[in-house]
Amino acid sequence: MNPNKKRLRRTMMFLNAQKPGLIKDPYIYKPDSIMLDLEDAVAENQKDAARFSLYHALQEIDYRGCERVVRINGLDTPYWKEDIRCAVAGGCDAIRIPKTERPEDIKAVEAEIQIAEEDFGIPQGRTLIMAAIESARGVVKALDVCEASDRLFGIALSGGDYTKDLQTYITGTGVELMGARQNLIIAARAAKIQCFDTVYTDLNDMEGFRRDVETIHLMGFDGKSIINPRQIPIVHDIFTPAQKNIIFAEKVVMEIEDKREKGIGVFIVDGKMIDIAFYDGAKRTIELAKASGVYKGGL
Amino acid sequence: MINAVGRDIPEEILKITGKEPFMGIHHFDGSVYKKDGPYTKCVINSEGSKMVDSIRDCLVKCGIRDGMTLGFHHHFREGDYVVNMVMEEIHNMGIKDITICASSLGKAHDKLVEYIEDGTITGIQSSGVRGKIGRAISEGKLKGLAIMRSHGGRVRAIETGEVRIDIAFIGAPTCDDYGNCRGIGGKSDCGVLSYSMVDADYADKVVAITDCLVPFPNFPAHISMTKVDYVVVVDEIGNPEKIATGAAKPTTDMRKLMMADYCTEFVVNTPYFKDGFSYQTGVGGASIASTISLAKIMKERNVRMRFGVGGLTKPMCDLLENGQVDALLDTQDFDLDAVESVINPKHFRISAGEYADPFNKGAVVNKLDFVILAALEVDVNFNCNVVVGSDGMITGAQGGHPDTAAGAKCTIVITPLLQGRIPAVCTDVTTVTTPGESIDVVITDYGIAINPNRQDLIQCMKDVDLPFKTIEELRDIAYSITGKPEKVQFDDKVVGIIESRDGTVMDVVRKIKEFQFTGE
Numbered sequence: 001m002n003p004n005k006k007r008l009r010r011t012m013m014f015l016n017a018q019k020p021g022l023i024k025d026p027y028i029y030k031p032d033s034i035m036l037d038l039e040d041a042v043a044e045n046q047k048d049a050a051r052f053s054l055y056h057a058l059q060e061i062d063y064r065g066c067e068r069v070v071r072i073n074g075l076d077t078p079y080w081k082e083d084i085r086c087a088v089a090g091g092c093d094a095i096r097i098p099k100t101e102r103p104e105d106i107k108a109v110e111a112e113i114q115i116a117e118e119d120f121g122i123p124q125g126r127t128l129i130m131a132a133i134e135s136a137r138g139v140v141k142a143l144d145v146c147e148a149s150d151r152l153f154g155i156a157l158s159g160g161d162y163t164k165d166l167q168t169y170i171t172g173t174g175v176e177l178m179g180a181r182q183n184l185i186i187a188a189r190a191a192k193i194q195c196f197d198t199v200y201t202d203l204n205d206m207e208g209f210r211r212d213v214e215t216i217h218l219m220g221f222d223g224k225s226i227i228n229p230r231q232i233p234i235v236h237d238i239f240t241p242a243q244k245n246i247i248f249a250e251k252v253v254m255e256i257e258d259k260r261e262k263g264i265g266v267f268i269v270d271g272k273m274i275d276i277a278f279y280d281g282a283k284r285t286i287e288l289a290k291a292s293g294v295y296k297g298g299l
Numbered sequence: 300m301i302n303a304v305g306r307d308i309p310e311e312i313l314k315i316t317g318k319e320p321f322m323g324i325h326h327f328d329g330s331v332y333k334k335d336g337p338y339t340k341c342v343i344n345s346e347g348s349k350m351v352d353s354i355r356d357c358l359v360k361c362g363i364r365d366g367m368t369l370g371f372h373h374h375f376r377e378g379d380y381v382v383n384m385v386m387e388e389i390h391n392m393g394i395k396d397i398t399i400c401a402s403s404l405g406k407a408h409d410k411l412v413e414y415i416e417d418g419t420i421t422g423i424q425s426s427g428v429r430g431k432i433g434r435a436i437s438e439g440k441l442k443g444l445a446i447m448r449s450h451g452g453r454v455r456a457i458e459t460g461e462v463r464i465d466i467a468f469i470g471a472p473t474c475d476d477y478g479n480c481r482g483i484g485g486k487s488d489c490g491v492l493s494y495s496m497v498d499a500d501y502a503d504k505v506v507a508i509t510d511c512l513v514p515f516p517n518f519p520a521h522i523s524m525t526k527v528d529y530v531v532v533v534d535e536i537g538n539p540e541k542i543a544t545g546a547a548k549p550t551t552d553m554r555k556l557m558m559a560d561y562c563t564e565f566v567v568n569t570p571y572f573k574d575g576f577s578y579q580t581g582v583g584g585a586s587i588a589s590t591i592s593l594a595k596i597m598k599e600r601n602v603r604m605r606f607g608v609g610g611l612t613k614p615m616c617d618l619l620e621n622g623q624v625d626a627l628l629d630t631q632d633f634d635l636d637a638v639e640s641v642i643n644p645k646h647f648r649i650s651a652g653e654y655a656d657p658f659n660k661g662a663v664v665n666k667l668d669f670v671i672l673a674a675l676e677v678d679v680n681f682n683c684n685v686v687v688g689s690d691g692m693i694t695g696a697q698g699g700h701p702d703t704a705a706g707a708k709c710t711i712v713i714t715p716l717l718q719g720r721i722p723a724v725c726t727d728v729t730t731v732t733t734p735g736e737s738i739d740v741v742i743t744d745y746g747i748a749i750n751p752n753r754q755d756l757i758q759c760m761k762d763v764d765l766p767f768k769t770i771e772e773l774r775d776i777a778y779s780i781t782g783k784p785e786k787v788q789f790d791d792k793v794v795g796i797i798e799s800r801d802g803t804v805m806d807v808v809r810k811i812k813e814f815q816f817t818g819e
Contacts, residue, residue, distance in 0.1 A: 024717075024780075025717075025780070028554070028557070028744050028745060029553055029557070061780075062779070203551070228553065229553035229554075230551065230553045230556065232553075293764070
């Protein structure tokens with residue numbers, strides 16, 4: 001498995017791939033991932049210019065560990081194959097597929113990625129995939145989509161198009177997104193991949209944004225799509241584990257590793273029964289704590 | 300001759316100007332001199348009016364002639380009409396060889412380029428110049444040397460007699476017929492008249508130009524009748540929309556907010572951040588944002604500011620309104636909120652001399668704990684450039700930069716690491732305007748560098764969670780992104796000098812040359 005598949009992705013910041021001022025150094029805001037957009041942000045007659053800018057950014061800019069995802073144009077457009085070739089040749093970390101509804105969409109993109117990786121000498125399997133779910137059909141088919149490829153690291157809800165399809169609109173309360181959010185997180189977890197929430201577009205309502213992030217954090221999402229760097233510290237703050245949880249996770253990881261060597265499967269930590277099933281969760285807490293700069297331990 | 304910031308000052312320039320090379324910010328501390336004084340006309344009659352019909356008549360009465368030096372202030376900023384209307388008359392009268400000694404000049408004065416080209420103006424002394432005048436000087440069009448001096452340095456130059464102002468023109472938002480001027484109460488309010496106070500004290504002739512004549516006495520006067528020779532009424536002294544605009548909306552630019560947060564975090568972790576501290580900041584987005592975030596922490600920690608200095612904007616005046624600062628000391632107002640705050644009894648008008656003159660018996664800047672500044676470039680020796688663009692063109696002003704930097708206990712420069720595609724942290728600044736010995740901290744979006752001379756600050760930041768780097772590391776990051784910039788190519792001709800606040804030569808500005816590729 002590509003080791004990056006399960007990396008930390010609390011924040012994925014949308015950036016128009018055509019805007020040099022935006023894509024030159026977004027890493028200073030410390031998003032976990034950036035999403036260089038060739039789709040909606042780029043005008044129809046600027047697609048080639050955006051690809052040019054994208055390729056050179058991927059080649060020339062040191063994004064300092066920030067994951068570089070490229071959103072390609074929809075599979076119903078004439079652009080997506082060239083988008084993939086350009087992104088893979090540039091060395092992107094992942095391709096984001098918009099408007100995904102069927103496992104075949106993933107398979108089609110995977111096939112193109114494979115060809116591009118071969119053509120440009122990129123190690124096979126290096127380029128990951130994520131799928132944006134933007135329709136009622138996509139939500140219903142989520143599990144099939146999630147299980148379509150080994151390259152798929154996660155799915156993301158795209159609220160704007162989804163609510164249009166649902167014949168409602170973004171209310172700011174989250175009520176219109178409830179079903180989709182639940183469905184997607186359940187499907188993603190069933191397929192053991194990650195799940196990301198949609199953007200919050202009202203930049204004047206940072207309190208509303210905070211409430212929104214608190215909700216999706218409690219629902220189990222791995223992170224949120226971001227449209228402005230001001231949103232990043234809020235997400236990271238909410239995803240920062242509490243000290244008591246970090247200490248507990250540290251004990252769990254150390255005890256599991258210790259007991260595994262001794263051949264013990266089930267044991268007690270701080271009065272709670274612990275087994276191997278707790279390992280990934282505890283590791284994730286430590287990873288989150290490290291990324292949030294609050295972990296001082298030695299793991 | 301190499302000066303104390305390592306700049307080679309041509310002997311010829313030292314000879315022409317009679318100046319010495321810069322020798323360090325405290326070189327003249329404790330030295331003694333005798334102040335210059337103006338000619339003063341005794342007005343003993345009871346005619347009771349100093350009104351003159353027109354600027355032209357005024358110029359005639361003042362004995363305008365070739366070679367004179369004229370004083371102007373820049374409180375009307377980019378809305379100023381006064382300089383242009385006076386110079387237009389002088390030009391129409393066929394007068395030549397005028398030196399303008401202004402507290403600053405901007406794009407509002409682009410028209411002066413015509414007068415530079417035809418020899419009406421042959422000398423410019425200013426805090427700096429923006430717009431077309433800067434280009435004209437950089438292209439070598441000014442016959443004499445341009446002298447860029449700080450606000451404090453200008454007062455020093457006038458008080459020492461190094462500059463003798465023949466006629467000073469004071470744009471006054473309100474004035475009575477006997478010359479009592481105020482910065483408020485009219486249609487073109489600028490709040491204070493601080494920069495013109497030294498002109499009123501030391502110029503041989505003083506002319507008040509107003510578009511709002513009020514009955515005598517226009518008290519309390521910001522400039523007293525005892526110093527004013529003539530009063531002229533014109534239709535408009537400036538464009539109010541460009542003099543003091545509505546308060547700038549606090550920035551939402553995350554880069555600036557991030558630097559502001561770094562700045563505030565740094566400030567509150569110094570030993571100077573305690574009840575009774577003092578503070579000055581500029582008008583840039585990051586500076587204003589840092590004042591706002593500092594105000595929040597002051598409230599949380601119950602820390603009061605004793606005094607704030609400016610260049611004032613709404614966030615500083617809010618501190619006064621909210622009872623978080625005991626007093627504001629004001630030399631200039633940048634927005635309408637600051638202008639309106641002038642009537643607050645704890646909002647004190649001070650002169651540029653009180654503010655920043657290094658050659659008096661102690662200026663406010665010497666009492667500053669913190670000053671937050673910006674810069675076009677900072678080099679690895681912490682020298683700052685705020686006047687000459689990285690393209691070699693004169694494009695900015697010293698303002699109070701070197702004055703406050705020299706005075707404050709903790710001088711912080713905030714700048715994004717890259718200004719567009721140009722590294723703001725570099726090996727050598729294009730031109731030194733503020734010496735590195737007075738800069739303590741450089742805050743960028745990529746990290747923070749503390750001047751190694753300030754081991755005390757380095758020590759107290761040891762456990763502070765901020766992205767500290769050396770200044771060389773910041774430069775290297777900048778160069779890794781942009782590549783190492785080639786040096787700007789200049790002609791040999793010196794077109795201007797950057798005067799240190801003490802009157803010595805900090806650096807020279809040379810004529811710009813068209814770039815020629817030297818590599819393969």
